[in-house]
Amino acid sequence: MDNLTVFTEFLLVDFAGSWEPQVLQGVLFLVIYLGALTGNLVTVTVIMTDTHLHSPMYFFIISVALIDCGSISVIVPKAIVNSMTGCKTISLTECAAQIFLYLLFAEVEFALLVVMSYDCYMAICDPLHYRLIITQSLFPGHSWLLGLWSGLLCCPHRSSVQASSTKTNVIHQYFCDIPQILRISCSDVQFSEFVLLAVSASLILVCLAFMFLSYVKIFSTVFKILSMEARNKAISTCIPQLAILLLFHISGEVSVLGHIAKKPSLKNLLMAMFYTMVLPFVNPIIYCLHIKEINGSLRRMFSR
Helix, strand or coil: CCCCECCCEEEECCCCCCHHHHHHHHHHHHHHHHHHHHHHHHHHHHHHHCHHHCCHHHHHHHHHHHHHHHHHHHHHHHHHHHHHHCCCEEEHHHHHHHHHHHHHHHHHHHHHHHHHHHHHHHHHHCHHHHHHHCCCCHHHHHHHHHHHHHHHHHHHHHHHHHHCECCCCEECCCCCCHHHHHHCECHHHHHHHHHHHHHHHHHHHHHHHHHHHHHHHHHHHHCCCCCHHHHHHHHHHHHHHHHHHHHHHHHHHHHHHCCCCCCCCHHHHHHHHHHHHHHHHHHHHHHHHHCHHHHHHHHHHHHC
C-alpha cells in the first residue's frame, strides 16, 4: 500500500517565482477580474433597467452573467492576494471550497447553455408555442438545482482527493486545479474520480448532441426565412450563444484533457487563465457587441 500523508494545507507554486513577476501577475489578474465584473454587472443592469429586454432569453443572459461573476470570484481574488503578498499557501478548507464552488458554477452555466439552445430553437422553429413552454424563471431555477445536485455529488470525492496525498502538497498552479489535485492523490481516489468523470462525460456528450441538433435545426430554419431583416435578427440572436458555447466547450477540453504539468511553466499559467478568466471576461463583450437590443439599450443608458 502507498504511504498516505494527510496535509492541512497546499503550496501553490506557479510560474512567477521572484517578487517582480508576482506583482505583475497580480496586477494582470486584478485588471482582468475588474473587467469581467464590470462587464457582467453592466450587462445585468442594462437588461434589468430596460423593460423592452424583459423576456426569457435576456433573463437567461442575466443568469449567465451572474454565474460568470461567481466563477471568477471563486479563484481570482485569492490568486491576487497571494501574488501581492508573496503567500503561496492555501488551506484544505479553502481548496475544497474552490473546487466545489467552481464545479457548481461551471455545471450551472453548462445547464443554462443547454437550456438557451432549446430557448433559441423554440423561438425560431416553433414560435407559436414559445410562450407556453419557455418561462422567465422555470429553466434557470432548474439549471441551478441541477448544478447544485452535481456539485454535491462531486464534493465527497473532491474532499477525499485533497485529504489523501501520496507524495507532496505542492500544486503547480495558482489555484486548486483539479488535474493537479489528481496528480498528487492516491490510486484509489484516482479510480473513483475516473468513474465519476466517465459518467459526467457521458451526460455531457448527450447534452452536446442535443445542442448540436438544436443549432442544426435552427440554422436550417433561418436560411429558409425570406425576409432579410428577420433572418439577420435570428442570426444575431443565435451567433453569440453559439460563440459562448464553443468557448465554454474549448475551455472544458483544455482543463480536462490538457497536459498535467509537473513543474511551473508559462504555458501552464496561460492555459489555466484561459479556462478560469477568459470566458467570464469575454462573455459580456460578445453579448453587448452582437445582440443589437442590448447594444442599443447600452447606448441609451450611457447617453442618459
